[in-house]
Amino acid sequence: MDLPRSSVRTKLAVVLVVAIVAVVGLATFVTMAVVRGPGAQQIMEPIARHLQLIATLTGEDGPTAAADLRFDPAPPTGPRSAHFTESLRAALDRIGHPMPVVVIRPEPPGPDTRMTISFPVPGRGWLTLPLQELPGSGPPWPLLLSYMALIALGATVVALFAAAKISRPLGMLEQAITSIGPDGNLPILPEAGPDEVKATAxxxxxxxxxxxxxxxSRMRLVAAAGHDLRTPMTRMRLRAEFLPDEDRDQWLTDLEELDRIADSAIGLVREEIETETGTVEPLRLDQLVAALVEDLKALEIEVTLGPMEPAWTKAGPLALKRALRNLIINAASHGGGATVEVTARYGSPTVIVTDNGPGIPEDLLRQVFEPFFRVDPGRRQQIPGAGLGLAIAREIVTRNGGDIAIRNRDGGGLAQTVTLAPVTIPVAGRLG
Structure with missing residues (x-):
């Protein structure tokens, strides 16, 4: 499933084409080796014997009248075939009647330009006779290559069809698996097709x-645990009021931390099960971020508004505010202040939250979105929180089709980049 369907289909087609062409090619070469045509010796020796007989019959002492034959003082001029000339002379040598024959082969051969053979007749001159076109030496490579090209073309068509049929169920499974939503739910697959595909589906x-x-079950367990903790925590808070002053403050601080953890756990579960059906709407991201920064400033959170570019996205406004608030508060709490900017330079509406804090070790960056994660567990008492803010923020952003990336800045501190899904707004909406 790691390979795209087109890659699987291509590989299957290539394997089938190679297999078909290899088998047909091997069978063709074996057939040519077993059923081979006549060799040069088998062709030339009968011709040599005919030439010997003709020379004997048409010679001065021959019994045949040669009045109607034309003899030339020299062989005719023309393109000589060195291969056939040497082969015929060798055949004449083998039968014991050597002659300086000359084979003329016009290029290209045709009905009016036929191959001729000239040989000397003792006492007469050179006799020229027409000769049937002889096959070339070796295999007919042009014909063989054309045949193999036709086989390869036909095999490619068949292989592509077969590969498409074979990879269709795999494509169906791949499409279903890649459509897994942010909640991890896999859509129901149709249990149809071959037995193997049915079993897989x-x-x-x-x-x-x-x-x-x-x-x-996990979400119900976490929600129930967070809810059930409220009752004993309330009783403990009431009892703490009767403790001495030096112990009461510590007890109340611990109870407040337990309360935050319970609230954060319940909030995380709520974000995992909420879909905000009907609340997703186009949002002017820069205006939302600017209003959120002003609210946080009113709460005396150290945050600065950076460059704001007009940007639109589509999300649940309350949930998106909650996610961005968690990121900004995280930067302000751990980084000594946060700077927020909105840009659309990268093709998607993007919110960048930066700080000047100590950053996070590179080997821990992959763990920042895990629930209850803290870079330094010993700082729990100095900085309040349950370690669920980033987990909740990522859950909200991914459910709205976006993504969060966190990296260490070159000059120190962190950069939290939130990339959201773009949305096209009509001109009237932009002007409004």
């Missing part, structure tokens, strides 16, 4: 059902 459907059940 059935197994994936069972896996999807089990994963969904496990996730729902």
């Amino acid at each position: 059935r197994a994936l459907n069972r896996l999807s059902a089990r994963l969904k059940s496990a996730m729902e």
Whole structure:
């Protein structure tokens, strides 16, 4: 499933084409080797014997009248065939009647320009006779290459058709798997096709059902635990009021931290199960971020508004505010202040939150979105929080078709980049 369907189809087609062409080519060469045509010796020796007989019959002492034959004092001029001339002379030598024959082969041969053979007749001169076109030496490579090209073309057509039929169920499975939503749910696959595809689809459907059940059970467990903690925590807070002053403040601080953890856990579960159906709408991102920064400044959170470019996205406004608020508060709390800017230079509406803090070690950057993650667990007492802010922010952003990336800046501090899904707004909407 790691390979795209087109790659699987291409590889199957290539394997089939190579297999078909290799088998047909091997069979053709074996056939040519077994059923081979007549060799040069088999062709030239009968011709040499005929020439010997003709020379004997038409010679001065021959019994045949040669009045109607034309003899020339020298062989005719023309393009000589060195191959056939040497082969015929060698055949005459083998039968014991050597002659300086000359084979003329016009290029290209045709009905009016036929191959001729000239040989000397003792006491008469040179006799020229027409000769049937002789086959060339070796295999007919042009014909063989044309034949193999036709086989390869036909094999390619057949292989592409077969590969498309074979890879179609794989494409269906790949499409279903790549359509897994941010919640991890796998769409139900149709259990149709060959037995192997049916079995795979059935197994994936069972896996999807089990994963969904496990996730729902986990969310119910976390929500129930966070909810049930409220009652004993309330009783403990009431009892803490009767403790001595030196102990009461520490107890209340610990209870407040437990309360934040419970609230954050319940908030994370809520973000995982909420879909905000009907609340997703086009948003002017720069205006939303500017209003959020002003609200945080009113709460005495150290945040600065950077460059703001007009940008539109589509998301749930309350959820998106919650995600961006978590990121900005995280930067302000751990980085000594945050700077927020909005840009659309990268083709998508983007929010960049930077700070001047110590940053995060590179080997821990992959863990920042894990629930309850802290770079330095010993700082829990100095900086309040449950370690769920980034996890909740990523859950919200991914559910709205976006992504979050965190990196260390070259000059120190962190850069949190939120890339959201773009949306096309009519001209009237932009002017408004």
